[in-house]
Amino acid sequence: MDEKNKSRQAAMPSTLNERPTLKTIAFMTGLGITTVSRALKDAPDIGAETKERVRLVAKQVGYQPNRAGVRLRTGKTNVISLVLSLEEEVMGLTSPIVVGISEILASTGYHLVITPYRFSKDALAPVRYVLDTGAADGVIISRTEPNDPRVALMMERNFPFATHGRTEMGLAHPYHDFDNEGFAYEAVRRLAELGRKRIVLLQPPQHLTFHRHMRKGFDRAVRDFGLEAVPFNSVDIDNSLVDIRAAFETLMSDSDAPDGIVSGSGAGSIAVIAGLEAVGKRLKHDVDMVSKVPSDFLSWLRPEVITMNEDIRHAGRELAKAVLGRIAGTPAEELQSLSKAI
Amino acid sequence: MDEKNKSRQAAMPSTLNERPTLKTIAFMTGLGITTVSRALKDAPDIGAETKERVRLVAKQVGYQPNRAGVRLRTGKTNVISLVLSLEEEVMGLTSPIVVGISEILASTGYHLVITPYRFSKDALAPVRYVLDTGAADGVIISRTEPNDPRVALMMERNFPFATHGRTEMGLAHPYHDFDNEGFAYEAVRRLAELGRKRIVLLQPPQHLTFHRHMRKGFDRAVRDFGLEAVPFNSVDIDNSLVDIRAAFETLMSDSDAPDGIVSGSGAGSIAVIAGLEAVGKRLKHDVDMVSKVPSDFLSWLRPEVITMNEDIRHAGRELAKAVLGRIAGTPAEELQSLSKAI
DNA sequence: TCTAAAATCTGTAACGATACAGTAGACTTG
């Protein structure tokens, strides 16, 4: 202060066409860096005219906050992490979910980072990584289990997340889920309507939560409509198409083979069809089938199959909204949604 | 120095179970922060024993460099950005590419960030964003055009990137591409082998580079085998399945309809089949078809279709290796690959 | 007119890492 030049905070104009920072704006407006920072976030202790001036200059020079600076100082990453299994490349499932999430994040400052893991047993590792390194502000996981350690961990650390699928731990957390119970019930109902009696279900693996939902809807409908559920546990929708096909070849060549099939996965349905056609059965004649599908390709090639669409892209949008909501502090209870087949 | 306590760089042990930083390790080892930093990157001016000690402690406390710190100081983001069109949700195409990229990045320190754009006309915007904000160390783009402004921009700025598909600008840059010329040639050859004479091509849109490749292979084969190419430009593989189906319904009901079809897209093939079957034609009888497919589902439901597989997941791996190579300074010429149908 | 309270604005320190310019001591060398 007693020096001759007052040595303002924003002294030098740096170089020329570098990326503008708060310092650039501070220099151009003649204000302090702090003032500029606070003006841009509309703090109450900055004059209205000053704010306007700062905003104008900021826009003019195309200022965009440096993410690393913000992140270092505040810990806010502006990142949502989608935790994906590299195995579960189940036909076209991850693609639409990524698109759906992106659609929502596009209008926010958030980036989408894919955090992969290789084997189901390592599912906890990526979540732990994000939590330990603070790699993201929120996480989206899928393939939930009734008692999911990932959910337990994130709840315990009070970390924002949303799950594709529900859990059964008595903890309220954001989720989006497809109404698999409703799907299975409706599927069986349609088969009953067609006069089918012996129904089989190609179901999700036991350890995933939605196995229970689908099973529940299936069993209830079978009871309600006085049908018979054909026991079938040799394969589930996580098995390879080759295995599913083989299992259905065996099943359908049996003397008391089912005459109605509910398939919990579009990809699986393909193998199912191949299996039953291999033993000479024909859809609509010997057997009817209802399939859950993530896209409409099946109805083009086997219109005989009754399809019920699960809108994965919509799920992506809902999940993105849910994590963002959680980050913003919305109670988990208000961030839970269920969608029906369309 | 003349003070009584020498005030080392690493003075306080911070709190307890916070995330460890260089400071933590410096305190534990009694070394300076700089020394620790340099020891961990194996700098030549640090003693062997010291390095060992630092590494041990670092591992013990689970040290992981703070990305924001590194990024702020060095500008290195450790991020690869995959630029995706939200429109081009062409059946199951993006999913395997994401998986392939992830597989490679998993063993590096790189994260994968999805950078979407909404409409084809905005394709340049996300690239500009990444360049302007320094959001990533490398970029992967797809749907390249012969003269691609995105490529021009990144070359001009000397920014590492890899393209899924080639360009024709006389600039050497990393790419991975499917050998569409080879595919089309081979496809036509097989149709010729089956005695087909009048061949039609469901091709990529004109503005994309691989349109030319596929066209070239197709035309060359038609010439080589003395066949006839049926003109057909009303739809391309970017059109909706509904439109493709309608176009093929018209085409195939013509008196001089083609008896051989080459389809440049698996999803498109579905619509093609629906179209030709709608007018009473049957695969293998009235017409044969060869399709490029990203997965094997088609061969399950229409084994009559000859399929040639494009391994998108492999493309993802190659692209990831290519960008990383470019970042590491490998000449572009050594980072170009072409893959054949499998 | 003098003081208290607003209203605005600002410098400093810190987040975690690294580039750079040292420093201290041991070891050569002539």
Added chain:
DNA sequence: CAAGTCTACTGTATCGTTACAGATTTTAGA
């Protein structure tokens, strides 16, 4: 043994941002 050279280590400044604790000016109050 003085001077130079290595070896091994370290402090300072800095990247861009924000929390915090002032500082200055204006307005109000009495």
